[in-house]
Amino acid sequence: MAKRIEVSGLHAYYGGTHAIEDISMTIEPRSVTAFIGPSGCGKSTFLRTLNRMHEVIPGARVEGKVMLDDEDLYASSVDPVAVRRVVGMVFQRPNPFPTMSIYDNVAAGLKLNGVRGKRRLDEIVEESLRGANLWNEVKDRLGKPGAGLSGGQQQRLCIARAIAVQPQVLLMDEPCSALDPISTLAIEDLIGKLKSQYTIVIVTHNMQQAARVSDRTAFFNIAGTGKPGKLIEIDDTSKIFTNPEQKGTEDYITGRFG
């Protein structure tokens, strides 16, 4: 069910600001692709163009092509809402719905899309929570508010919520940056497990994390303040971290930046 993403000639703008410039890459199915690079280089912006979340911001627009297998996400006939059901997303800060219980948080995507039937929902909720390694911790308090969990648990709840709608691709925007090392480890294990079923793209500032979890790594950089972000190179993670093609990548990875 995982799908391949092929991006070609992609530009993104915020109003008059050119945020990312001419990005082309292929993201392989059933693998983890990590995006690394300095702050403000457009990693998150690029990630958000992959499920049409970029255009949620007023004045934001995208040019170029994003192919999901053989469908163009930016074709005029495509409904952005339908795209987001296929390409799920986990955010930097855990954001469970505060008015909903743990159960309702996981079931939210299904319920709000009209899936009915308690048996079916129960099954999917359990399956998703197990998938997110959270079931054993919360199975006795599914009716309690999701906001009452710890930060790491909340983030796994958000992952459960994202996989409950059975997407083909899972985008993660710095999913561990607000978490302690133990919760981070739990999420990384989970990513390793999920990649057998999903195409996973993860933005991270943590180089070790990129090295640990990803199969391929893309390095983004920016020429200067106000300039658009660019893709410098994308390759197998082992190659990027040991023998990158570009000098800029090597400087960034070894900490000799700028």
Added chain:
Amino acid sequence: MTTLSRTKSSTLESVSAGRKARDRAAKVFVYLAFLLAVIPLVSVLWTVISNGAKRFDGVFLTHSMNGLASKDAGGGAYHAIIGTLEQVGLTTLISVPLGVLTAVYLVEYARNGRLGRTISFFVDVMTGIPSIVSGLFVLAFWLLALGMDFSGFAGALSLTILMLPTVVRATEEMLKLVPGDLKEAAYALGVPRWRTIMFVVLPTALPGIVSGVMLAVARVMGETAPLLLTIFITKAINTDPFSGAQGSLPTFIWDQSTDPNTNAVDRAWAGALVLILLIMLLNLAARLVAWLRKPSSR
């Protein structure tokens, strides 16, 4: 080095006497300000309760003033309570959906467009309308121009003009407080915008919207001027808000208190007490509803 030698040897010692004195002065000032703010409130409550208790009885709550002159003892505000509940109920039924939807439009859809700015401007203008003017408007438009009869509904219309902008503003402020994160989380699940608003944004803002609505209800419940011109006060019980003159608590209080007779004045005080109690009960009920909806209480 001279400055160093002048500072105290230990930084853990207590702060200087001057700073302590200033701290104490500020504390006293804060408590005084609080007391000053509470005095009028307590005084109003005390006066209304002590004067209203005389006639706050079963007869008062179950009888109208039908057939009674103002000098007579007995009688009550039943007709006025019915009138106020129906008028304010209708007002709430009209202004809450209209106001909440307007606020949703302004916050979620208009995004500073020309139409949104225009609506915002007129909502501000509406907030400033003196209450008597809203009564005059309904009198001129609904009763005189369209030739409708005096009724509780006409009163509700004039109250709606006053309540609508308050509901819009309160809801707008609450909707703006809903974190963008939550909306994005819902969008990222492939939830359409209107469902996101219905099932994520509005429930998150609900407690705030409820308190805003309750404040607005409390405000219009005490309005007298617009009702004077629209409901054509009666002493008899009229349970149908859509036809014929109706009573209401504020006009009952006004009517009885302008009469130089102790029986009437006592009824006015009891009426004021009933009005305050009604508003309090509604507030408590609204809080209960908001509390029951939270998942933690289950």
